[in-house]
Amino acid sequence: MLSQPTAAQQDFSNVQIEAVPVRDGLYMLLGQGGNIGVSVGEDGTFIIDTQFAPLSDKIQAAVRGLGGGDIDYVINTHWHGDHTGGNANFANAGAVVLGHNNVRVRLMADDADAAALPVVTFPDRISFHWNGSDVNLNYAPAAHTDGDTIVHFTNLNAFHMGDTFFNGAYPFIDISSDGSFDGIIAAGEYVLSRSNAETRIIPGHGALAGREDLENYLTTLRTIRGRFQSLIDEGRSEDQVVAAGVTSEWDATWGAGFMNPEQFTRLAYQSLTRQ
Ligand SMILES: [Zn+2]
Numbered sequence: 545m546l547s548q549p550t551a552a553q554q555d556f557s558n559v560q561i562e563a564v565p566v567r568d569g570l571y572m573l574l575g576q577g578g579n580i581g582v583s584v585g586e587d588g589t590f591i592i593d594t595q596f597a598p599l600s601d602k603i604q605a606a607v608r609g610l611g612g613g614d615i616d617y618v619i620n621t622h623w624h625g626d627h628t629g630g631n632a633n634f635a636n637a638g639a640v641v642l643g644h645n646n647v648r649v650r651l652m653a654d655d656a657d658a659a660a661l662p663v664v665t666f667p668d669r670i671s672f673h674w675n676g677s678d679v680n681l682n683y684a685p686a687a688h689t690d691g692d693t694i695v696h697f698t699n700l701n702a703f704h705m706g707d708t709f710f711n712g713a714y715p716f717i718d719i720s721s722d723g724s725f726d727g728i729i730a731a732g733e734y735v736l737s738r739s740n741a742e743t744r745i746i747p748g749h750g751a752l753a754g755r756e757d758l759e760n761y762l763t764t765l766r767t768i769r770g771r772f773q774s775l776i777d778e779g780r781s782e783d784q785v786v787a788a789g790v791t792s793e794w795d796a797t798w799g800a801g802f803m804n805p806e807q808f809t810r811l812a813y814q815s816l817t818r819q
Contacts, residue, residue, distance in 0.1 A: 556598040561606040564752050569675050571610055572746045575599055577626030581619075581695065581704040581746050584612035585675030587753045592619045592695055592746075594630030603630060604637075615639040617672075620662060621706025622689045622747065623650040623721070631660035640664060646691030650721060684708055686733035688748070689721035691819055694731060698740065703735050704746040709786060710752030713756055713801025714794075714808035715765070717815050725769060725815040732762045748789045749802065764794060772812055782813045 556576060564572040566581075573580035573591075576599060581592035589612035595603065607615065615634045620643035622626055628651065635641050636659050643662035650740070653660055664670075672679040677699040684692040688707040695704040707716065708731035717723050735745065736758055745753040773791040786809050791799070799805035 554596070554598075556596060559599060561599070561602045561603065563606055563610055566702050566744050566746065566752065567697075568604075568701055568704055570693070570697060572752050573603060573606055575603065576708065577629065578621070578624070578748050579704075579750075580747050581611060582607055582612060583675050583677075583679070583697075584610050585699055587675045588616040589613050590617035590619065590674065591615055591634070592674070593621055593706070594618055594634060595626060596629035597633055600630040600633035604634075617642060619643065619693065619695060620647050621695070621704065622692045623647045623654070624689070624707065624718075627706070627748070628656070628660060632657040635659045635663075642666070642670070642681070644691040644693050645688070650689070650691060673695050677752065679786070682734070684734065685727055685797040686722055686724040687727035687731040688716060689718050689723045691721070692723075692727075692731065694735060696735075700744075701742055702744045702746070703739075705731065705735060705748065707748035707754070708732065709735075709747040709750075709758065710801060710803075711745075711747035711748060711753045711761070712797065714791075714798045714803040714805070717808075717811040719811055719814050720744060723815070724818070725765075725812050729762065729765050729769065732758055732765070755760065759783070762817055764798065768794075768812070769816070772809075782810060782817075785809060785813050 559576045561575040569585040571582040577595035578593045618639045618641045641662045642664040645665045648662045648665050668683050670681050677697045680696045682694045739755045743755050775785045795805040
C-alpha cells in the first residue's frame with residue numbers, strides 16, 4: 545500500500561507484533577503495514593519485508609521470541625514504505641537487503657536512506673538454500689507494482705505473495721508504479737498453479753491464506769475484469785463504469801479494506817485502458 549500517512553506522522557507505540565506459525569520454522573508477523581515472513585533455523589534468520597521503521601525493535605524482539613537471532617537477510621516483496629520502512633534499521637544492524645531491480649530504482653527515486661536500498665538485486669529470479677528449504681524468489685511483472693517478488697518455500701509448500709494478494713479485499717493496482725490488473729491476476733495464477741490443498745500463503749495484507757482463499761480472490765477478480773472489459777468495449781467512460789456499480793455484490797466485504805469500491809474501479813479502469 546502507499547497512500548498512508550508517513551511513518552513520522554503515525555504513532556506506533558501501541559502496535560503489537562503477533563506471530564502466526566506457517567510451517568516448520570516459517571512464521572508470519574502481523575503488526576502495522578505489510579505482513580512479514582520470518583524463516584528461523586540452523587542457517588540463521590531472514591525476514592520478508594520490514595513494515596515501518598519505528599517497529600524494528602519490536603519486530604526483532606518477536607523474531608527472538610521465535611528462536612531467531614539477528615537478521616541475516618531482508619527480502620523486499622516491493623518498494624512501498626509499509627514493506628520497506630525498517631530496511632535501514634536492519635541493514636545498519638548487519639542484514640543484507642535483497643529485492644527486484646525495480647525496488648532499488650524506486651526507493652532511490654523516492655529519496656530513501658541509502659542504507660534502505662537493496663544491495664543485492666535481480667531481474668527475474670534468485671534462490672536461497674536456507675534452513676532446509678529451497679526458497680525461490682520469482683519476479684511477478686507489472687502486478688501490484690513493477691517490482692513485485694513472490695517468495696516460494698518449495699519444501700514447505702508455502703508462499704509469501706506480497707501485495708499481489710490482499711486476502712479478502714480489493715487489490716491496490718498501483719498504476720503510478722506501473723502495476724496492472726492483468727499482472728495481479730497473473731501473479732495469482734502463478735501461485736495457484738503451484739499450490740494444492742495444503743499450501744499456505746502469506747498475503748501482503750489480511751489473514752494467513754490457503755489455496756481456497758486465493759482461488760476465491762482470482763475468481764472474483766476475473767469476473768470483475770470481464771464486466772469492466774464489457775463496459776469498456778461499449779465505450780463507457782471511467783465515471784460511467786464507476787456509476788454502473790458492477791462490483792456491488794463484493795463491495796461490502798472486499799471494498800472495506802484499503803481500496804474502497806470506487807478507488808479500485810478507477811484504478812482497474814485505468815489499467816485496462818492504458819496503452
Ligand atoms: Zn504495497
